Amino acid sequence: MTKKDWTEQLRERLADYETDAPEGLWADIERRLTQQPSNVVAPQKQKSAVTPLWQRWISIAALVALVAGTGWWLWPKEQTQKEPLAKKEQMQSKPLAKQEPELRESPVRPVRTESSLTTENKYAPYGKKVRINQTDNNILSPSHAPADNQAETEWAEVPPQPQRSSQQQSPAPPASRSRAEVSPQRPSPLPSPTKNRKGVTIGLMANNGLMAYNHTNGVQMSPEMASRYDFSDYLPPGSTRATEEPIWLIGYEERQHHDHPISFGLTLSYPLTNRWTLSTGLVYTRLNSQFVNVLSSTPITTDQRLDYLGVPLNVQYHVLKGKGWKAYASAGAQLDWNIRAKRNTEGVNVNARNDHPQWSLAGGIGVEYDIIPLVGIYAEPGLRYYLKNDSKVDNFFKDQPFNWTLQIGIRLNLGKEGK
Amino acid sequence: METEQELLDAIRGGEREAKRRLYERYKGLTMAIAQRYVADYEDVRDVVQDAFVKILTSIDGFRFQGEGTLKAWVSSIVVHEAINHVRSHERMRLTDRLPDEPDDEEEPDVGRVPQAVLIKLVSQLPPGYRMVLNLYVFEQLSHKEIARLLGITPGTSASQYARAKQELAKHINNYLKNNKL
Numbered sequence: 001m002t003k004k005d006w007t008e009q010l011r012e013r014l015a016d017y018e019t020d021a022p023e024g025l026w027a028d029i030e031r032r033l034t035q036q037p038s039n040v041v042a043p044q045k046q047k048s049a050v051t052p053l054w055q056r057w058i059s060i061a062a063l064v065a066l067v068a069g070t071g072w073w074l075w076p077k078e079q080t081q082k083e084p085l086a087k088k089e090q091m092q093s094k095p096l097a098k099q100e101p102e103l104r105e106s107p108v109r110p111v112r113t114e115s116s117l118t119t120e121n122k123y124a125p126y127g128k129k130v131r132i133n134q135t136d137n138n139i140l141s142p143s144h145a146p147a148d149n150q151a152e153t154e155w156a157e158v159p160p161q162p163q164r165s166s167q168q169q170s171p172a173p174p175a176s177r178s179r180a181e182v183s184p185q186r187p188s189p190l191p192s193p194t195k196n197r198k199g200v201t202i203g204l205m206a207n208n209g210l211m212a213y214n215h216t217n218g219v220q221m222s223p224e225m226a227s228r229y230d231f232s233d234y235l236p237p238g239s240t241r242a243t244e245e246p247i248w249l250i251g252y253e254e255r256q257h258h259d260h261p262i263s264f265g266l267t268l269s270y271p272l273t274n275r276w277t278l279s280t281g282l283v284y285t286r287l288n289s290q291f292v293n294v295l296s297s298t299p300i301t302t303d304q305r306l307d308y309l310g311v312p313l314n315v316q317y318h319v320l321k322g323k324g325w326k327a328y329a330s331a332g333a334q335l336d337w338n339i340r341a342k343r344n345t346e347g348v349n350v351n352a353r354n355d356h357p358q359w360s361l362a363g364g365i366g367v368e369y370d371i372i373p374l375v376g377i378y379a380e381p382g383l384r385y386y387l388k389n390d391s392k393v394d395n396f397f398k399d400q401p402f403n404w405t406l407q408i409g410i411r412l413n414l415g416k417e418g419k
Numbered sequence: 420m421e422t423e424q425e426l427l428d429a430i431r432g433g434e435r436e437a438k439r440r441l442y443e444r445y446k447g448l449t450m451a452i453a454q455r456y457v458a459d460y461e462d463v464r465d466v467v468q469d470a471f472v473k474i475l476t477s478i479d480g481f482r483f484q485g486e487g488t489l490k491a492w493v494s495s496i497v498v499h500e501a502i503n504h505v506r507s508h509e510r511m512r513l514t515d516r517l518p519d520e521p522d523d524e525e526e527p528d529v530g531r532v533p534q535a536v537l538i539k540l541v542s543q544l545p546p547g548y549r550m551v552l553n554l555y556v557f558e559q560l561s562h563k564e565i566a567r568l569l570g571i572t573p574g575t576s577a578s579q580y581a582r583a584k585q586e587l588a589k590h591i592n593n594y595l596k597n598n599k600l
Contacts, residue, residue, distance in 0.1 A: 017534045021467070291567075
């Protein structure tokens with residue numbers, strides 16, 4: 001014998017109850033269908049959609065400006081000096097050629113460390129590095145012979161000059177060569193701080209969480225209802241049901257599926273020292289989820305899509321460097337803004353709330369390989385933790401706050417000559 | 420009687436009259452559902468109108484999974500429309516910090532109350548109570564799912580439901596008492 005809760009009786013009484021529809025309702029519906037056949041959004045929602053769109057574009061513009069501004073600010077000043085200096089070098093290259101004997105002893109010929117020489121020889125076949133004394137524009141003056149005062153020096157790249165090809169092919173002067181050969185006092189696998197600090201790096205990255213997440217909930221009978229049911233027919237004779245034991249409703253179920261978060265974006269890195277690099281950027285992330293409510297064995301599916309725009313701030317510590325590759329550890333934080341939220345229940349767009357700003361902390365190790373001197377590819381497996389943001393929007397970040405990630409990307413080193 | 424599959428095929432095949440048949444088939448059900456969520460009758464009309472416009476313009480995206488799924492889909496759209504309407508037109512107060520009140524209300528005998536009256540009594544609950552009670556009792560959603568839908572915590576949903584149930588029992592008992600049923 002089953003005793004029903006009164007709310008259960010209420011549900012049964014009203015489950016299939018129908019009331020009269022007002023006169024003219026179909027005519028109004030038909031008119032709207034005729035006027036705007038593709039309009040599936042109620043007028044009041046269209047109005048509310050305009051403001052967030054503007055806000056989103058303003059937010060995006062502000063973020064782009066932030067990243068671009070940061071990049072411009074971080075851009076090494078030497079870069080702006082490079083062109084005029086190079087032009088000056090070009091303009092004066094003819095006299096140089098005529099003065100070849102002097103040239104070998106002049107500042108035009110680079111005097112470099114072992115690592116920089118190796119880099120130049122291997123990676124810069126179309127350019128030539130010249131050392132320029134910033135305190136004097138007359139770089140060709142014999143009086144400014146190369147000195148060991150490297151603190152005042154900067155490096156600039158000069159386009160190849162036909163007149164100088166013979167010079168490039170000629171054997172290096174004994175002084176330079178001997179310096180290059182006898183420089184075992186620099187065993188560090190990393191370039192010197194002065195040289196490395198020059199290179200700003202921009203990159204494109206893609207990131208994919210390594211775990212999707214599925215979750216299925218049965219629907220429990222409410223405690224009030226359960227307390228009133230007589231289970232004697234379903235239990236072995238003499239046994240009783242523990243009151244805290246949940247009762248699952250047959251034919252009712254809730255399923256959640258969260259896809260892998262997908263991210264891609266633009267990064268900008270600036271070397272702080274020879275080992276430390278600061279990086280930021282703009283990252284787009286998409287979260288797709290599916291919620292299925294099975295009610296009396298009838299599944300109703302809701303698809304949710306959340307789009308985020310985030311700004312990461314990371315530091316990298318370069319651990320090892322080999323021939324054309326380097327390994328590093330990375331740690332940092334990221335703030336993501338939910339710029340768009342969409343929910344669709346069985347083909348119909350329904351109201352969706354935007355998630356609150358989402359902070360996350362990340363750490364990982366990475367390996368970068370230079371496929372050509374200016375361009376490196378990298379892979380960075382790591383861990384990411386999404387902090388609570390007090391939002392009620394269900395997504396991957398909340399159901400799986402701690403997860404593995406794999407970031408891959410390409411980096412363009414704008415200051416590679418500095419290495 | 421025309422099956423849901425046949426009705427769907429006719430609509431998707433471009434048969435103009437089939438849309439009307441869908442409306443006729445579900446107008447009474449959708450009106451009853453909307454009345455449970457929305458107190459004002461004119462607003463009920465707007466909700467049902469918006470829901471049918473959505474249904475008929477989005478029907479190509481509906482995945483038919485057997486007899487009964489079309490009815491469930493139509494109902495779910497009306498529910499969503501009604502919730503959106505209440506959100507934008509009524510002030511919903513959803514908190515789990517409710518004052519303690521003794522739950523000494525006698526269980527109402529809902530079988531003696533006319534269905535139209537029951538709907539009226541449900542629709543007269545405060546908006547927060549009304550949403551949670553409707554979703555829990557009639558849509559059979561869990562408190563977790565209600566929380567996701569309304570942007571509240573499952574605890575808030577549970578406490579709102581307990582209070583809504585108590586409030587509705589009081590109204591039903593008053594009705595029975597006043598009408599000497």
